[in-house]
Amino acid sequence: MTRVLAELWRFVALVVVSLLGLQLFFLARIALMAVVDPQSTAFQRSEAWRLIVEKNHIDWSQQWVPYERISPQLKRAVIASEDAGFAEHSGVEWEALEKAWERNLKAEERVARINAEMERRASRQSQHKPAAAAPSRPAARAQPKVVGGSTITQQLAKNLFLGSERSWARKGQEFAITFMLESLLGKQRILEIYLNSVEWGEGVFGAEAASRHYFHVGAGQLxxxxxxxxxxxxxxxxxxxxxxxxxxxxxxxxxxxxxMGAVELP
Structure with a gap:
C-alpha cells in the first residue's frame, strides 16, 4: 500500500512539474514578444499543414507592419466589432462569457428537440415502408450554432499557442495565457500582434495582406x-x-x- 501511494504521489508531482514547466514556457515566449515580433502562430501552422495536405501547395500572404502603420480606422473597427471593452478589461469579459454560455445552452436544447423530432419522424416513416424497400439514409443531425464571448486578448492567446478543440482544460489554459499577455505586453502590443496575425481569408493573414487582397491599398490607407x-x-x-x-x-x-467614433484606442 505504501508503495502504491508513493507511486501515486510521484505521478502527481510529475504532472504538477510538467504543468508548471508548460506555463513557464508560455511565459517566456510571451515575454520575448515584448521585443520580438512572432513569426507565426499555432493556428497559422495548422492552416499551412492543412493546405499542404488538401491542396499540395500553399497560397500564403502575410506582411508584418508596425502599430503606427496600421490605420486607426481599422483598429477602431476591429475593437468596435470584436471587443468594445478592450481598452478597459483585464483580458476577460466575464459578463460576455456568461451571456454566451446561456445562449449556447439554449441553442443546444433547441437543437436537441429538433433532432429528437427528426428521429421520431424517421422512425414512423421506416415503420410504414415495405419490408423489401431499401433502407433510407439517416437524416443529418442539426448542430447548434456556438457563439463566443472571447475578447481580442483571448482570441490572440488561442491563435498563438492553442488548438481549436473545445474542452475545459484548453479553456483554462486560454485564461492563463490571456492574463500573461495582459500582464507582460500591454494593450497596444496585444492589438498590434493580433492585427498582424489574425486570419482574413484562406492563406490571408494580417492587416496588410487583407488590405491589399480586398482593397488594393496598404493597411495604413484604409x-x-x-x-x-x-x-x-x-x-x-x-x-x-x-x-x-x-x-x-x-x-x-x-x-x-x-x-467606431466611441472607441478608445490603446
Missing amino acids: SPYAAARLAVMLPAPKRFEKRPGSAYVAGRAGTVMAR
Whole structure:
C-alpha cells in the first residue's frame, strides 16, 4: 500500500512539474514578444499543414507592419466589432462569457428537440415502408450554432499557442495565457500582434495582406468603410471572403462604422 501511494504521489508531482514547466514556457515566449515580433502562430501552422495536405501547395500572404502603420480606422473597427471593452478589461469579459454560455445552452436544447423530432419522424416513416424497400439514409443531425464571448486578448492567446478543440482544460489554459499577455505586453502590443496575425481569408493573414487582397491599398490607407468591412469578416473569414461585398457584410459594416467614433484606442 505504501508503495502504491508513493507511486501515486510521484505521478502527481510529475504532472504538477510538467504543468508548471508548460506555463513557464508560455511565459517566456510571451515575454520575448515584448521585443520580438512572432513569426507565426499555432493556428497559422495548422492552416499551412492543412493546405499542404488538401491542396499540395500553399497560397500564403502575410506582411508584418508596425502599430503606427496600421490605420486607426481599422483598429477602431476591429475593437468596435470584436471587443468594445478592450481598452478597459483585464483580458476577460466575464459578463460576455456568461451571456454566451446561456445562449449556447439554449441553442443546444433547441437543437436537441429538433433532432429528437427528426428521429421520431424517421422512425414512423421506416415503420410504414415495405419490408423489401431499401433502407433510407439517416437524416443529418442539426448542430447548434456556438457563439463566443472571447475578447481580442483571448482570441490572440488561442491563435498563438492553442488548438481549436473545445474542452475545459484548453479553456483554462486560454485564461492563463490571456492574463500573461495582459500582464507582460500591454494593450497596444496585444492589438498590434493580433492585427498582424489574425486570419482574413484562406492563406490571408494580417492587416496588410487583407488590405491589399480586398482593397488594393496598404493597411495604413484604409477608409472607415473599408476598415469596417474587414472587421465584419473576422468571425468567419473563410465564409465571408467568398462574398466580401454581400448585403450582410455591407449592412453590418454600417453598424460598426456607427460605433467606431466611441472607441478608445490603446
